[in-house]
Each structure stands twice: as structure tokens, then as C-alpha cells.
Amino acid sequence: MNQEELIQQAKEIRQRAYTPYSKFPVGAALVTDDGTLFTGCNIENAAYPVTCCAERVAIFKAISEGHTKFKELAVVADTKRPVPPCGSCRQVMSEFFTPKMKIHTSNLHGDIRTMTMEELLPFSFGAMDLTHEDE
Numbered sequence: 001m002n003q004e005e006l007i008q009q010a011k012e013i014r015q016r017a018y019t020p021y022s023k024f025p026v027g028a029a030l031v032t033d034d035g036t037l038f039t040g041c042n043i044e045n046a047a048y049p050v051t052c053c054a055e056r057v058a059i060f061k062a063i064s065e066g067h068t069k070f071k072e073l074a075v076v077a078d079t080k081r082p083v084p085p086c087g088s089c090r091q092v093m094s095e096f097f098t099p100k101m102k103i104h105t106s107n108l109h110g111d112i113r114t115m116t117m118e119e120l121l122p123f124s125f126g127a128m129d130l131t132h133e134d135e
């Protein structure tokens, strides 16, 4: 699946977003190392912080189905510049994505900005940091 197809998948799942509060639908499409596709949309809640972003829905769907290695992620929203994933999603991405993994951010005007995981979240906190130096 190429970048355009992945973005198209993200656009399509975006239509399923549940966004009565923000009215800001987002779609995400994630490909695993074996080529399996997982999509996600944002799902909001009357208790606003309970909301889950499109990116995390796609990642959690994949993880819960036993996939742990990923190739590419695309995110689409109706924004002026390609939509920048929020900090919480960046942290979740960094748990599962390699530093060189490609993330395509885009909008409905066809603007695309592709970056790597390490560009999107440099100096990230991870599992290694939970270990003390003398252990």
C-alpha cells in the first residue's frame, strides 16, 4: 500500500469519527510489517478527557489483535497544515514505533508532511529510562 492509498484509508475512516463536541473528525490508517491495515477515528465523550484520538484507536486495535511491528501511519484532518498528532499520541506511538518509522500527516487539501518517529517525538521517555544505571 502506497502513501496515497494509506491517506485515502485514513480519510474514509475519518467519516466514522464520533465528534459531537469538537466537530473535528480525524482519521488514521496504520500498516503492520506484514501488510495488515488497521484504521481508527477519534471517539469523544461527554466527559471530554476520556476522548481517544484516531491514532491511538488504530494503534490499540492493532496491538489488541496481536500486531506489534509497524511500517507506516497516516493521519488526516481538515486542517490548514497537515494535522500534528497530539502529545499523548506521540508518546503512545513511541512505545511501539521504531525511531525511523514513517508518519504521514495530512489535510483535506492534499498537503502531506512525512516525518519519522524520532522527528515527531525527540528525546522521548521510554522503557529504557525505567532502568537504573547500576542495575
Ligand SMILES: O=c1ccn([C@H]2C[C@H](O)[C@@H](CO)O2)c(=O)[nH]1
Binding pocket: 019, 022, 024, 025, 026, 041, 042, 043, 044, 051, 052, 053, 054, 055, 075, 083, 084, 085, 086
Ligand atoms: O492528531 C489528532 C488531533 C486531535 N484529535 C482529536 C481529539 C479530539 O477528539 C479532537 C479535537 O482535539 O480531535 C485526533 O484524533 N488526532
Ligand SMILES: [Zn+2]
Binding pocket: 053, 054, 055, 056, 085, 086, 087, 088, 089, 090
Ligand atoms: Zn492524540
